[in-house]
Amino acid sequence: MPLELxxxxxxxxxxxxxxxxxxxxxxxxxxxxxxxxxxxYLVPPPHTVRGLAxxxxxxxxxxxxxxxxxxxxxxxxxxxxxxDRRNVVIKRTVDGALYLEKLCDLIIDQGRALxx
Amino acid sequence: MPLELxxxxxxxxxxxxxxxxxxxxxxxxxxxxxxxxxxxYLVPPPHTVRGLAxxxxxxxxxxxxxxxxxxxxxxxxxxxxxxDRRNVVIKRTVDGALYLEKLCDLIIDQGRALxx
DNA sequence: CTTCACCGATACGGTAGCGTAACGAAGTCT
DNA sequence: AGACTTCGTTACGCTACCGTATCGGTGAAG
Numbered sequence: 001m002p003l004e005l006x007x008x009x010x011x012x013x014x015x016x017x018x019x020x021x022x023x024x025x026x027x028x029x030x031x032x033x034x035x036x037x038x039x040x041y042l043v044p045p046p047h048t049v050r051g052l053a054x055x056x057x058x059x060x061x062x063x064x065x066x067x068x069x070x071x072x073x074x075x076x077x078x079x080x081x082x083x084d085r086r087n088v089v090i091k092r093t094v095d096g097a098l099y100l101e102k103l104c105d106l107i108i109d110q111g112r113a114l115x116x
Numbered sequence: 117m118p119l120e121l122x123x124x125x126x127x128x129x130x131x132x133x134x135x136x137x138x139x140x141x142x143x144x145x146x147x148x149x150x151x152x153x154x155x156x157y158l159v160p161p162p163h164t165v166r167g168l169a170x171x172x173x174x175x176x177x178x179x180x181x182x183x184x185x186x187x188x189x190x191x192x193x194x195x196x197x198x199x200d201r202r203n204v205v206i207k208r209t210v211d212g213a214l215y216l217e218k219l220c221d222l223i224i225d226q227g228r229a230l231x232x
Numbered sequence: 233c234t235t236c237a238c239c240g241a242t243a244c245g246g247t248a249g250c251g252t253a254a255c256g257a258a259g260t261c262t
Numbered sequence: 263a264g265a266c267t268t269c270g271t272t273a274c275g276c277t278a279c280c281g282t283a284t285c286g287g288t289g290a291a292g
Contacts, residue, residue: 003129003227009119010223011216014133015154022151023173028279029147030249035138038131049270057139059251064271069248078270086258086269100127107126111119144249146279165240180241181279194240202239202288235292242285249279255272261265 009114016110021103027073032058033066037075040090041100046081047090075099125230132226137219143189148174149182153191156206157216162197163206191215 005013022028029037035056040047049063056063067090070076075096081087121129138144145153151172156163165179172179183206186192191212197203 003121003125003230005119005224005227007220007224010220010227011154011158013119014219014223015151015158017130018147018151018154019172022148031134031144031147031150032138032249034147035131035134038127038134042127042131050268056135060270061251061272062249065249084259084269088270103130104123104126107130108121108123111121111126114119148279166238175281176240177242177281178279184241185278200239200289204240233292236290238289239287240285241287243283245280245282247280248277250275250277252275253273256270258267258269260267262263 012114013107013111016113017103017107020106020110024106025102030066032056032062033070036063036066037070037096037100040076041092041096045089045091048081048087049090050087052090070096073099128230129223129227132229133219133223136222136226140222141218146182148172148178149186152179152182153186153212153216156192157208157212161205161207164197164203165206166203168206186212189215 036052039052039055049060049067053060053063067076067078071078073095074093077091077093078088079091081089152168155168155171165176165183169176169179183192183194187194189211190209193207193209194204195207197205
């Protein structure tokens, strides 16, 4: 069920959603942070710092910092892995799910409102 | 010609594009900067600092700084308005158009690659 | 000419991101 | 036991962004 977008639709959608996100939600997440957050919520767990860093092609401190920030926002939690106590497992939260749900609504609404 | 997206498609698309943009293009534009850039390129000119600030609901220095950064990247240029020399008119550039073209391709490709 | 309004840029102190490098804790191996 | 590896985190110096306040430069009105 692929999605066939015209150039105008593609950029128009990106524009409208970025725009709406800036106006409606004061938080100014970086593209990296957004990618990390979506990775955590859309890909089956478990998620680790190491794994996310490798998958996104960034260094580990980038992930640690992003998790710090998004942890403060209440979007993620960290827990030690009891099976191998070197690892830290990243957990989803209700607030994070709500945040992405709002983003999802925005994307759908803006897609629906697209001019041809 | 509106676009009907499922929740899974909406977030999946956002995820894939954010992800691809992080991996393929080192530049880590802020959501605000992205919104400003798309506003400049998708909405008919002229664009002014004042106008963009008002439309996005941010302060003028935010726009000035974003234009500085994106000017360094070669994505926009500024020119004084000769009719009212208080104004500065923001101009598009070839490099900016190319950047957005790549983004556009990414969105279309990822939309096409979406799993249902 | 003076005054006032407007526009974009700049200054300032503060915060948050960056990459590199090093660290402590935990597991592995001999 | 000790040496080595693998985790995530922290430290460091740096850059970029933030909001508030203010600054020149320009135009308009008296």
